Amino acid sequence: MRAGSETQKGNTTVNLLIGLAIVSLCFLAVWWYEKQAVESVPPQFADELEDEGSAIEEPDAPSGAIPEDPPDTLPGDEDEDIPPTDTPLTDAQGDVFAYLPVGDLLPLSGPGFVDDTVYRPDIVFPTEDRVFLNSQVYRYGGYQGSLNGMEGGQCEIANYDYPWQDTFCEKRSRNQDLCPGGGHEGLDIRPASCTKNVHWAVAVEDARVIDVRRHWVTLQTADGTIYNYLHLNMGALEVALGDDVAQGQRIGVISNDFYNSDGSSVATTIHLHFEMYENYVASDGADPLFTKVNPYMTLVSAYDAKLRE
Known part of the structure; x- marks a missing residue:
């Protein structure tokens, strides 16, 4: 065993x-x-x-943490309803905002003045409604409109459309400091419709009313910048000499008031002529000159911000 x-x-x-x-x-x-x-x-x-x-091998989320949700779409399956980042900017009527380069004036209308400086990036646009920057003299309704074949009245629909066009240093009857051979040291702003005493002009910044005369109102900011508003209805202003105004406050309605120094009336179209004084340096090393500057790109910037709001 x-x-x-x-x-x-x-x-x-x-x-x-x-x-x-x-x-x-x-x-x-x-x-x-x-x-x-x-x-x-x-x-x-x-x-x-x-x-x-x-x-x-990645660890789980710690206790109490909320795990991330999976993406709504996979690569190549993007939502087609999302607009691209370069979607054109449109105004309240759905029209696409566009503007021509600074200094690009109508043919035969003057030398222009190229200045792409945005002098005051935080201003609001000087009108409540949409507007069209273009010539009041060399387009339809202007006494020089025939030079470019634009014969007709100021209410022609072509005047109320984009793109904007610069009018600083358009040729007028006399020269100015920045406009030898030109003379128009401001920008012409056509209101939303060919109707006077309807569309409001507003203060672009907090400022004080330092001048009211004939056919213009002048505002000055605390740091010295000056703005002139011309061709408002001077008999129906919302401000008076010496008033402090807040940014966006109504000043008056856009009209066609225009008077000689003797008080006689001068014919013009329905528009706001807008001017701006700043320290301007003509070249490197030159002394600054407090003078009218071309506010075209400053207004383009303000209008862009207005439409985005």
């Missing part, structure tokens, strides 16, 4: 060793197969495998 028991125990040990050997061979075979598979992956995909592995 003892010899048989020893023999049986020996067989059991042998079987156990054989089983362990078989398992070891299986693990070795699996290891060799995976090694060959990884080494056979082309180099351009090796990084992708590593990235995927590291992504799997």
Whole structure:
């Protein structure tokens, strides 16, 4: 009985060793197969495998944290209703705002004056409604309109459309400091419609009314900038000499008031003539000159901000 028991125990040990050997061979075979598979992956995909592995090993969100929602759209499946970033800027009537470069005047209308400075980036636009900057003299309704084939009245629909056009240094009857051969040191702003005494002009900044005479109102800011508003209805102003006005406050309605120094009336179109005085340096090293400057790009900037609001 003892010899048989020893023999049986020996067989059991042998079987156990054989089983362990078989398992070891299986693990070795699996290891060799995976090694060959990884080494056979082309180099351009090796990084992708590593990235995927590291992504799997990222820890879960800490307790109490709200996991991020999956994106609403996948790449290549963007929402077509989202407008592109370069969507044209439109006014209240849905018309696309556009403007010609500074200094680009109508042919035969004057030398122009290229100054792309935005002198006061924080002003509001000087009118409540949409407007059109263009010539009151060299377009329809102006006494020089025929020079460019624009014969007709000031209410021609073509006058009430974009793009804007600069009118600083248009040729007029006399020269000015910045406009030799020109003379118009301001910008003509046509109101939204060909109707006087309807559309409001407003203060572009907090300022004081320092002059009211004939056909213009003058505002000056605390740091010295001056603005002139011409051709308002002078009999129906909302401000008086010496008043302090707040940015955006109504000054008066746009009209066609225009008077000589003797009080006689001068014919003109319905528009706001807008002027701006600033320190202007003609060239590097030159002394600053406090004078009228071209506010075209300043008004473009203010109108752009107005439409975006």
